[in-house]
Amino acid sequence: MTDFLTVVSGLPRSGTSMMMAALQAGGLPLVVDGVRAADQHNPRGYFEHEGVKELQNGGQWLTQHKGKAIKILFHLFRWVPEPLPVKVILMLRQLDEVVQSQDLMLSGKAKGDTDWAHLFKDQLEKLRSLLKQREHTQVLEVQYFRVLEDPITEFQRIAEFLQLPLDVAKMATTVEPALYRNRCDGHRLF
Numbered sequence: 001m002t003d004f005l006t007v008v009s010g011l012p013r014s015g016t017s018m019m020m021a022a023l024q025a026g027g028l029p030l031v032v033d034g035v036r037a038a039d040q041h042n043p044r045g046y047f048e049h050e051g052v053k054e055l056q057n058g059g060q061w062l063t064q065h066k067g068k069a070i071k072i073l074f075h076l077f078r079w080v081p082e083p084l085p086v087k088v089i090l091m092l093r094q095l096d097e098v099v100q101s102q103d104l105m106l107s108g109k110a111k112g113d114t115d116w117a118h119l120f121k122d123q124l125e126k127l128r129s130l131l132k133q134r135e136h137t138q139v140l141e142v143q144y145f146r147v148l149e150d151p152i153t154e155f156q157r158i159a160e161f162l163q164l165p166l167d168v169a170k171m172a173t174t175v176e177p178a179l180y181r182n183r184c185d186g187h188r189l190f
Helices: 016-026 050-057 060-065 074-079 095-105 116-133 144-149 151-162 168-172
Strands: 005-010 069-071 086-092 137-143
Touching (some): 005 016, 005 074, 016 144, 050 074, 086 116, 086 151, 095 116, 137 151, 144 151, 151 168
Parallel strands (some): 086 137
8 A cells, every 4th residue: 555645636627537437447446425416518527526625624534544535626725734745647638629618518508707717817827836835745647638648658657657557558548539528729728
């Protein structure tokens, strides 16, 4: 067992569920509860734990899960307790694609007066700043499109970052390019 918690984080629709599925296939136990079922937007599942939504009320329970991976989206990470050692896999995806995918998932409910691109960019910058300030946190940024283009290389990079003997070949079998449905031209990241 490792002495750290692996956290998969990022904006919504940035590949966090894909990464959780890959880590599980690679041999890393996950902290999930199965409450949120798979659906048309994530046909393989969301790989979440409901307790994450309540981190602001106390996150000491996370210390019981060293050696495992958990998904904690960008806006909830600030409540991960210090000095818990954490290795963060920060998923990045082109901002236009995130907004488009989120809007489709919410069936147009995300529209209105909110500038989602600006909001998401601001929130990601705040998360990056927070991650830099945490003494017991290491971060590896992973670009969604690179996982799709070359999963073996990206998963090998992740295994080296985590210093774990993950089964990279099995991880690569979890990547389904057909699920990359909301594409924009180029790979501009924020």
